[in-house]
Structures are given as structure tokens and as C-alpha cells.
Amino acid sequence: MDTGTLNGIVTILLIVAFVGLTLWAYSKGRREDFDAAAHLPFADDPAPEVERATEKRHDKGGRKP
Structure with missing residues (x-):
């Protein structure tokens, strides 16, 4: 097999x-997911899983930034 065949x-x-x-x-099945993702920057509150992850991070270190 030469280089041209491999490139093809x-x-x-x-x-x-x-x-x-x-x-x-x-x-069409992906439209709902992408529409939800497109509106994330405009959300007032962070997603619940983000809040939980932030709380766990603060609990481990003992200090809040």
C-alpha cells in the first residue's frame, strides 16, 4: 500500500x-438539547449540579474563597 492509497x-x-x-x-432529536444549551448563558441561577459540586469543593477545603 503506497502513501496515496493511505491518504485516500x-x-x-x-x-x-x-x-x-x-x-x-x-x-430532530437533538434540537431540544441544543436549545437548552443555547439558553444556559442567560440563566439567572446556576444549574443544581453546579451548586452541589461547588458546595462539596468548599466542604473539603474548609475555606470559602
Whole structure:
């Protein structure tokens, strides 16, 4: 197998991966997740799991920043 054949195979694999990821990202089932993620910067309160992680971090160190 020469370098040209290997480059062709890699190119085809990358095109297939790109098309697959594009179809996955634009599928109707993902719309709700992406819409929710798009509104996260505008949320007033942090997500509950972020609050819990912050509390655990403060409990371990004993000091709050």
C-alpha cells in the first residue's frame, strides 16, 4: 500500500465521520438539547449540579474563597 492509497482511505473515513456528525447534530432529536444549551448563558441561577459540586469543593477545603 503506497502513501496515496493511505491518504485516500483516511480522507474517505474523515468525510464519512464529518457527514455522520453533521447528521447527528442536525437531527430532530437533538434540537431540544441544543436549545437548552443555547439558553444556559442567560440563566439567572446556576444549574443544581453546579451548586452541589461547588458546595462539596468548599466542604473539603474548609475555606470559602
